[in-house]
Amino acid sequence: MCAMSIDIRIPTILRPYTKDQKSVQAEGANLGALIAHLDANYPGIGERLLEDGALRRFINVYINDEDVRFLGSLDAQVKDGDSVTILPAVAGG
Amino acid sequence: MLEISQTFVDAIVAQSREEYPDECCGVILGPEGSGKAQRLKPMINAAHSPTFYEFDPKDLLALYREIDDNDEEIVVIYHSHTETEARPSRTDIAYAGEPGAHYVLVSTREEIAPAIEFRSFRIVDGVVTEEEVSITE
Numbered sequence: 001m002c003a004m005s006i007d008i009r010i011p012t013i014l015r016p017y018t019k020d021q022k023s024v025q026a027e028g029a030n031l032g033a034l035i036a037h038l039d040a041n042y043p044g045i046g047e048r049l050l051e052d053g054a055l056r057r058f059i060n061v062y063i064n065d066e067d068v069r070f071l072g073s074l075d076a077q078v079k080d081g082d083s084v085t086i087l088p089a090v091a092g093g
Numbered sequence: 094m095l096e097i098s099q100t101f102v103d104a105i106v107a108q109s110r111e112e113y114p115d116e117c118c119g120v121i122l123g124p125e126g127s128g129k130a131q132r133l134k135p136m137i138n139a140a141h142s143p144t145f146y147e148f149d150p151k152d153l154l155a156l157y158r159e160i161d162d163n164d165e166e167i168v169v170i171y172h173s174h175t176e177t178e179a180r181p182s183r184t185d186i187a188y189a190g191e192p193g194a195h196y197v198l199v200s201t202r203e204e205i206a207p208a209i210e211f212r213s214f215r216i217v218d219g220v221v222t223e224e225e226v227s228i229t230e
Binding site: 011013014057058060062065067069085087089090091092093 | 098120135136140144145146147150151157170172181182183184185187188189190191192193196216
């Protein structure tokens, strides 16, 4: 099986890791693998997305239009042509 | 410095009173790269709470899609504090994810005069800096 390249939209706050690119490519069959590949190419970005092996509470990730929390989070499957969007939560107290 | 119209200030204050005792929230958008607060967009506080606000994740995605489609940017992110001062709480600082935005806070607590209820801040890498608010019109 050949690796799939998925387009990932990077939010402003994480663009210092991606040399200011708004979107980058990563490969993997599920979200966890995509993030691992992303972190290999852009060291440090993984830690901004994950905490104790799970998605951080204040990071929202979508596959196409769907919140990954409804798709199995890091186990959410991706397929060729999907796009992933990462957005910081807008929240506070 | 944040430049904002009296109309928007009034609308945000009115929204904070309408949604009291819950916190209200929203954004003001502007053309990408302009930094101008031109289009007010109230959002739903999905937390429906007097001590927390959060854009619904679906609304958040729709908002960013809309911004992309219109070549806009988020200029202001605002929310209300219902019983405390209009300055960022620890939670606000922890969650602040738009280093380019003005974070506006409005307080609905009654003992504060309206003139000082509306304040604006930059929150970058956990560092909060208050800035002047210039009300136009």
